[in-house]
Amino acid sequence: MRKADRRVLLVATAVMILIVVLVVLALRATSQETDSDTLVVAVTILPQAGFVEAIGGDRVEVLVMVPPGASPHIYEVTPDQMIKLSRAKMYVKVGLPVEFELAWMDKLIAANESMHVVNCSEGIQVLEMDENHHDHDHEQDHGHTGLDPHIWLSVRNAAIMVQNICAGLVRVDPANQDYYEENRDDYLEQLEKLNSEIEESLSDVENRRFIVFHPAWGYFARDYDLIQIAVEQDGKEPDIDYRIRLIEEAREHHIRVVFLSPQYPTRSADVIAREIGGRVVIIDPLAKDFIGNMRVVASAMKEAMQ
Numbered sequence: 001m002r003k004a005d006r007r008v009l010l011v012a013t014a015v016m017i018l019i020v021v022l023v024v025l026a027l028r029a030t031s032q033e034t035d036s037d038t039l040v041v042a043v044t045i046l047p048q049a050g051f052v053e054a055i056g057g058d059r060v061e062v063l064v065m066v067p068p069g070a071s072p073h074i075y076e077v078t079p080d081q082m083i084k085l086s087r088a089k090m091y092v093k094v095g096l097p098v099e100f101e102l103a104w105m106d107k108l109i110a111a112n113e114s115m116h117v118v119n120c121s122e123g124i125q126v127l128e129m130d131e132n133h134h135d136h137d138h139e140q141d142h143g144h145t146g147l148d149p150h151i152w153l154s155v156r157n158a159a160i161m162v163q164n165i166c167a168g169l170v171r172v173d174p175a176n177q178d179y180y181e182e183n184r185d186d187y188l189e190q191l192e193k194l195n196s197e198i199e200e201s202l203s204d205v206e207n208r209r210f211i212v213f214h215p216a217w218g219y220f221a222r223d224y225d226l227i228q229i230a231v232e233q234d235g236k237e238p239d240i241d242y243r244i245r246l247i248e249e250a251r252e253h254h255i256r257v258v259f260l261s262p263q264y265p266t267r268s269a270d271v272i273a274r275e276i277g278g279r280v281v282i283i284d285p286l287a288k289d290f291i292g293n294m295r296v297v298a299s300a301m302k303e304a305m306q
Protein backbone atom coordinates (compact mmCIF):
# COMPACT_ATOMS: atom_id res chain seq x y z
CA MET A 1 0.00 0.00 0.00
CA ARG A 2 1.35 3.45 -0.93
CA LYS A 3 1.83 6.14 1.70
CA ALA A 4 -0.93 8.37 0.21
CA ASP A 5 -3.42 5.48 0.16
CA ARG A 6 -2.70 4.69 3.79
CA ARG A 7 -3.34 8.29 4.75
CA VAL A 8 -6.73 8.26 2.97
CA LEU A 9 -7.62 5.04 4.79
CA LEU A 10 -6.70 6.54 8.16
CA VAL A 11 -8.78 9.67 7.57
CA ALA A 12 -11.75 7.59 6.39
CA THR A 13 -11.54 5.39 9.49
CA ALA A 14 -11.33 8.42 11.77
CA VAL A 15 -14.40 9.96 10.10
CA MET A 16 -16.32 6.69 10.48
CA ILE A 17 -15.50 6.46 14.17
CA LEU A 18 -16.55 10.06 14.68
CA ILE A 19 -19.90 9.41 12.95
CA VAL A 20 -20.57 6.36 15.13
CA VAL A 21 -19.76 8.31 18.28
CA LEU A 22 -22.06 11.17 17.23
CA VAL A 23 -24.93 8.80 16.42
CA VAL A 24 -24.60 7.05 19.78
CA LEU A 25 -24.56 10.39 21.60
CA ALA A 26 -27.61 11.62 19.68
CA LEU A 27 -29.55 8.42 20.40
CA ARG A 28 -28.72 8.59 24.05
CA ALA A 29 -29.89 12.21 24.23
CA THR A 30 -33.26 11.46 22.63
CA SER A 31 -33.88 8.36 24.69
CA GLN A 32 -33.17 10.32 27.85
CA GLU A 33 -35.67 12.93 26.78
CA THR A 34 -38.48 10.46 26.24
CA ASP A 35 -37.66 7.97 28.94
CA SER A 36 -36.54 9.84 31.99
CA ASP A 37 -37.33 13.52 31.49
CA THR A 38 -41.00 13.47 30.59
CA LEU A 39 -43.56 12.09 32.96
CA VAL A 40 -46.00 9.62 31.43
CA VAL A 41 -49.51 10.29 32.72
CA ALA A 42 -52.41 8.02 31.77
CA VAL A 43 -55.99 9.29 31.72
CA THR A 44 -59.35 7.69 30.99
CA ILE A 45 -60.87 10.27 28.62
CA LEU A 46 -59.72 13.08 26.31
CA PRO A 47 -60.94 16.08 28.34
CA GLN A 48 -58.70 14.86 31.18
CA ALA A 49 -55.80 14.71 28.71
CA GLY A 50 -56.44 18.37 27.91
CA PHE A 51 -56.33 19.22 31.62
CA VAL A 52 -53.13 17.25 32.23
CA GLU A 53 -51.42 18.93 29.28
CA ALA A 54 -52.56 22.36 30.44
CA ILE A 55 -50.97 21.81 33.86
CA GLY A 56 -48.07 19.53 32.93
CA GLY A 57 -47.03 21.38 29.76
CA ASP A 58 -43.91 19.94 28.16
CA ARG A 59 -43.04 17.99 31.30
CA VAL A 60 -45.72 15.37 30.61
CA GLU A 61 -46.60 12.85 27.96
CA VAL A 62 -50.27 11.84 28.11
CA LEU A 63 -51.65 8.40 27.36
CA VAL A 64 -55.41 8.41 26.72
CA MET A 65 -57.07 5.08 27.40
CA VAL A 66 -60.36 5.81 25.57
CA PRO A 67 -59.14 7.23 22.23
CA PRO A 68 -60.89 9.86 20.05
CA GLY A 69 -64.19 8.63 18.64
CA ALA A 70 -64.54 5.77 21.12
CA SER A 71 -67.11 5.62 23.90
CA PRO A 72 -66.02 5.28 27.54
CA HIS A 73 -69.12 3.15 28.04
CA ILE A 74 -67.93 0.30 25.83
CA TYR A 75 -64.22 0.71 25.00
CA GLU A 76 -61.68 -2.11 25.51
CA VAL A 77 -57.96 -1.57 26.15
CA THR A 78 -55.48 -2.79 23.49
CA PRO A 79 -52.28 -4.75 24.28
CA ASP A 80 -50.27 -1.80 22.94
CA GLN A 81 -51.93 0.53 25.46
CA MET A 82 -51.12 -1.94 28.25
CA ILE A 83 -47.43 -1.81 27.29
CA LYS A 84 -47.42 1.98 27.26
CA LEU A 85 -49.29 2.05 30.57
CA SER A 86 -46.45 0.19 32.23
CA ARG A 87 -44.35 3.39 31.84
CA ALA A 88 -46.95 5.66 33.48
CA LYS A 89 -46.10 7.35 36.77
CA MET A 90 -49.64 8.56 37.36
CA TYR A 91 -53.20 7.61 36.39
CA VAL A 92 -55.97 10.19 36.34
CA LYS A 93 -59.33 8.47 36.72
CA VAL A 94 -62.81 9.97 36.55
CA GLY A 95 -63.53 8.09 39.75
CA LEU A 96 -67.25 7.56 39.19
CA PRO A 97 -69.24 4.76 37.55
CA VAL A 98 -67.92 5.17 33.99
CA GLU A 99 -68.22 1.69 32.49
CA PHE A 100 -64.64 1.77 31.24
CA GLU A 101 -63.24 2.31 34.74
CA LEU A 102 -65.61 -0.22 36.32
CA ALA A 103 -64.41 -2.84 33.85
CA TRP A 104 -60.71 -1.91 33.63
CA MET A 105 -59.41 0.09 36.58
CA ASP A 106 -58.35 -2.95 38.65
CA LYS A 107 -56.55 -4.50 35.67
CA LEU A 108 -54.78 -1.23 34.82
CA ILE A 109 -53.55 -0.85 38.39
CA ALA A 110 -52.46 -4.49 38.49
CA ALA A 111 -50.43 -3.85 35.32
CA ASN A 112 -48.58 -0.96 36.96
CA GLU A 113 -48.92 -1.00 40.72
CA SER A 114 -46.40 1.78 41.31
CA MET A 115 -48.37 4.49 39.49
CA HIS A 116 -50.03 7.15 41.59
CA VAL A 117 -53.81 7.21 41.03
CA VAL A 118 -55.55 10.58 41.08
CA ASN A 119 -59.31 10.56 41.60
CA CYS A 120 -60.65 13.49 39.59
CA SER A 121 -64.05 13.47 41.28
CA GLU A 122 -62.62 14.11 44.74
CA GLY A 123 -64.23 17.23 46.16
CA ILE A 124 -66.91 17.40 43.46
CA GLN A 125 -70.57 17.45 44.41
CA VAL A 126 -71.85 14.43 42.49
CA LEU A 127 -75.39 14.36 41.08
CA GLU A 128 -77.76 11.43 40.80
CA MET A 129 -78.31 10.40 37.21
CA ASP A 130 -81.98 11.33 37.43
CA GLU A 131 -81.74 14.52 39.40
CA ASN A 132 -81.40 16.88 36.52
CA HIS A 133 -82.63 14.62 33.94
CA HIS A 134 -86.29 14.14 33.39
CA ASP A 135 -89.61 14.73 35.04
CA HIS A 136 -91.26 11.58 33.73
CA ASP A 137 -91.89 8.86 36.23
CA HIS A 138 -90.13 5.80 34.94
CA GLU A 139 -89.19 3.41 37.68
CA GLN A 140 -86.72 1.29 35.74
CA ASP A 141 -83.02 1.45 36.38
CA HIS A 142 -80.89 3.75 34.29
CA GLY A 143 -78.05 3.05 31.92
CA HIS A 144 -75.76 4.70 34.37
CA THR A 145 -77.41 3.61 37.56
CA GLY A 146 -77.08 5.97 40.46
CA LEU A 147 -74.43 8.64 40.14
CA ASP A 148 -73.92 10.75 37.04
CA PRO A 149 -70.32 10.16 35.91
CA HIS A 150 -70.14 13.04 33.40
CA ILE A 151 -68.51 15.42 35.90
CA TRP A 152 -66.11 16.96 33.37
CA LEU A 153 -68.94 18.67 31.46
CA SER A 154 -69.07 21.52 33.95
CA VAL A 155 -66.68 24.44 34.16
CA ARG A 156 -67.03 24.50 37.94
CA ASN A 157 -66.16 20.81 38.18
CA ALA A 158 -63.30 21.24 35.71
CA ALA A 159 -61.69 23.69 38.13
CA ILE A 160 -61.74 21.05 40.87
CA MET A 161 -60.45 18.33 38.52
CA VAL A 162 -57.57 20.58 37.48
CA GLN A 163 -56.64 21.16 41.13
CA ASN A 164 -56.71 17.40 41.80
CA ILE A 165 -54.49 16.81 38.76
CA CYS A 166 -52.04 19.50 39.83
CA ALA A 167 -51.79 18.02 43.34
CA GLY A 168 -51.04 14.63 41.76
CA LEU A 169 -48.31 16.02 39.50
CA VAL A 170 -46.68 17.81 42.42
CA ARG A 171 -46.72 14.59 44.39
CA VAL A 172 -45.02 12.47 41.71
CA ASP A 173 -42.70 15.25 40.52
CA PRO A 174 -42.12 17.70 43.41
CA ALA A 175 -39.08 19.23 41.69
CA ASN A 176 -41.42 21.01 39.26
CA GLN A 177 -44.03 22.16 41.76
CA ASP A 178 -43.75 25.87 40.87
CA TYR A 179 -44.15 25.16 37.18
CA TYR A 180 -47.29 23.06 37.69
CA GLU A 181 -48.88 25.49 40.11
CA GLU A 182 -48.27 28.44 37.83
CA ASN A 183 -49.93 26.59 34.94
CA ARG A 184 -52.81 25.59 37.22
CA ASP A 185 -53.43 29.18 38.25
CA ASP A 186 -53.38 30.34 34.61
CA TYR A 187 -55.85 27.65 33.66
CA LEU A 188 -58.16 28.34 36.61
CA GLU A 189 -58.26 31.95 35.55
CA GLN A 190 -59.28 30.94 32.02
CA LEU A 191 -61.99 28.68 33.45
CA GLU A 192 -63.38 31.47 35.57
CA LYS A 193 -63.56 33.72 32.55
CA LEU A 194 -65.24 30.95 30.52
CA ASN A 195 -67.79 30.36 33.27
CA SER A 196 -68.90 33.98 33.43
CA GLU A 197 -69.01 34.14 29.63
CA ILE A 198 -71.37 31.15 29.44
CA GLU A 199 -73.44 32.32 32.40
CA GLU A 200 -73.95 35.65 30.76
CA SER A 201 -74.75 34.28 27.30
CA LEU A 202 -77.36 31.85 28.66
CA SER A 203 -78.88 34.23 31.20
CA ASP A 204 -81.51 35.70 28.90
CA VAL A 205 -82.69 32.42 27.37
CA GLU A 206 -86.35 31.96 28.26
CA ASN A 207 -86.94 28.39 27.20
CA ARG A 208 -84.47 26.49 29.41
CA ARG A 209 -85.13 22.89 28.34
CA PHE A 210 -83.00 20.96 25.90
CA ILE A 211 -83.27 17.44 24.50
CA VAL A 212 -80.16 15.30 24.20
CA PHE A 213 -79.84 11.69 23.12
CA HIS A 214 -77.25 10.56 25.70
CA PRO A 215 -77.75 12.47 28.97
CA ALA A 216 -74.17 13.63 29.51
CA TRP A 217 -75.00 17.27 30.28
CA GLY A 218 -76.58 17.07 33.74
CA TYR A 219 -73.79 19.08 35.41
CA PHE A 220 -73.85 21.66 32.66
CA ALA A 221 -77.63 21.96 33.15
CA ARG A 222 -77.17 22.34 36.92
CA ASP A 223 -74.54 25.05 36.51
CA TYR A 224 -76.62 27.23 34.22
CA ASP A 225 -80.08 26.43 35.48
CA LEU A 226 -81.21 24.42 32.45
CA ILE A 227 -83.28 21.24 32.21
CA GLN A 228 -81.81 18.25 30.41
CA ILE A 229 -84.27 15.87 28.77
CA ALA A 230 -82.77 12.55 27.70
CA VAL A 231 -83.92 10.53 24.71
CA GLU A 232 -82.11 7.40 25.87
CA GLN A 233 -83.73 5.12 28.40
CA ASP A 234 -81.45 2.87 30.44
CA GLY A 235 -78.67 3.73 28.01
CA LYS A 236 -80.77 2.27 25.19
CA GLU A 237 -83.10 3.42 22.44
CA PRO A 238 -86.40 4.67 23.90
CA ASP A 239 -89.56 2.57 23.65
CA ILE A 240 -92.65 3.81 21.80
CA ASP A 241 -94.50 5.11 24.88
CA TYR A 242 -91.56 7.12 26.03
CA ARG A 243 -90.95 8.45 22.55
CA ILE A 244 -94.53 9.69 22.30
CA ARG A 245 -94.30 11.47 25.67
CA LEU A 246 -90.99 13.00 24.63
CA ILE A 247 -92.45 14.37 21.42
CA GLU A 248 -95.43 15.79 23.32
CA GLU A 249 -93.12 17.46 25.77
CA ALA A 250 -90.97 18.89 22.97
CA ARG A 251 -94.03 20.33 21.25
CA GLU A 252 -95.39 21.76 24.48
CA HIS A 253 -92.11 23.57 25.19
CA HIS A 254 -91.30 24.44 21.58
CA ILE A 255 -88.08 22.45 21.59
CA ARG A 256 -86.71 22.15 18.04
CA VAL A 257 -83.27 20.61 18.50
CA VAL A 258 -82.16 17.11 19.46
CA PHE A 259 -78.54 17.12 20.59
CA LEU A 260 -76.47 14.09 19.75
CA SER A 261 -72.93 13.01 20.72
CA PRO A 262 -70.65 12.07 17.80
CA GLN A 263 -69.70 8.90 19.74
CA TYR A 264 -73.29 7.60 19.70
CA PRO A 265 -74.59 7.81 16.15
CA THR A 266 -78.24 6.85 15.96
CA ARG A 267 -81.11 7.14 13.52
CA SER A 268 -83.74 7.63 16.20
CA ALA A 269 -82.44 11.13 16.96
CA ASP A 270 -83.29 12.01 13.34
CA VAL A 271 -86.72 10.44 13.70
CA ILE A 272 -87.55 12.47 16.81
CA ALA A 273 -86.13 15.64 15.29
CA ARG A 274 -88.35 15.16 12.24
CA GLU A 275 -91.43 14.57 14.38
CA ILE A 276 -90.94 17.79 16.30
CA GLY A 277 -90.17 19.70 13.10
CA GLY A 278 -86.62 20.31 14.27
CA ARG A 279 -83.09 19.16 13.60
CA VAL A 280 -80.20 17.19 15.08
CA VAL A 281 -77.19 19.13 16.35
CA ILE A 282 -73.95 17.35 17.28
CA ILE A 283 -72.23 18.36 20.52
CA ASP A 284 -69.12 16.58 21.75
CA PRO A 285 -68.94 15.48 25.40
CA LEU A 286 -65.38 14.17 24.95
CA ALA A 287 -63.39 16.93 23.22
CA LYS A 288 -59.81 17.38 24.33
CA ASP A 289 -59.91 21.17 24.01
CA PHE A 290 -62.23 21.72 26.96
CA ILE A 291 -62.43 25.50 26.87
CA GLY A 292 -62.92 25.78 23.10
CA ASN A 293 -65.50 23.00 23.11
CA MET A 294 -67.52 24.45 25.99
CA ARG A 295 -67.78 27.73 24.07
CA VAL A 296 -69.09 25.86 21.02
CA VAL A 297 -71.58 23.88 23.13
CA ALA A 298 -72.83 26.93 24.99
CA SER A 299 -73.53 28.82 21.79
CA ALA A 300 -75.21 25.76 20.22
CA MET A 301 -77.45 25.50 23.31
CA LYS A 302 -78.28 29.18 23.26
CA GLU A 303 -79.20 28.97 19.60
CA ALA A 304 -81.33 25.85 20.19
CA MET A 305 -83.22 27.28 23.14
CA GLN A 306 -83.99 30.70 21.69
Ligand SMILES: [Zn+2]
Pocket (backbone or CB within 6 Å): 073, 150, 214, 215, 216
Ligand atom coordinates in the same frame (compact mmCIF):
# COMPACT_ATOMS: atom_id res chain seq x y z
ZN1 LIG B 1 -72.12 8.91 29.17
